[in-house]
Amino acid sequence: MIGIRQSQQAFDPGNRPLQPMRRDNPAVVSALIPGKGTEDSIYLLANLSEKSHRAVAEIPDSAQDSPLIDLIGGKQLAAISKNKIEILLGPYQAVWLQQG
Structure with a gap:
């Protein structure tokens, strides 16, 4: 995980912050961390709750x-x-x- 954080500028001010995936469940969030190309982008899905949740995420056409x-x-x-x-997600x- 440290290698991922060092190679990708996850905290670049130009990147979008974590976004709730659904309005009725703000505990499950997602973010797109852009890379040099579409294939280099990293998709982060996170559960910020003490309960397990099923996440359904949209992916770009290129993926x-x-x-x-x-x-x-x-x-x-x-x-x-x-x-x-x-x-x-646990x-x-x-x-x-x-x-x-």
Whole structure:
């Protein structure tokens, strides 16, 4: 995780802050950390709650052709529909995804 933070300017003032994924559940947030190209971008999904939550995130059109890879766990996530992925986030869990 330290390597990811050093290589990606996650706290660059030009980047968008964490955004709630749904209005009815502000505990699950997401952020896009842009890279040099579309394939280098990192998607952060985080659960800021003490309960598990299922997150459904929209992915850009460019990420539909290849799976997203969990940078810490190494799992691949395929889209559940044309432009969405679904993942179960445990309490206080963050997942860093990158196009594979």
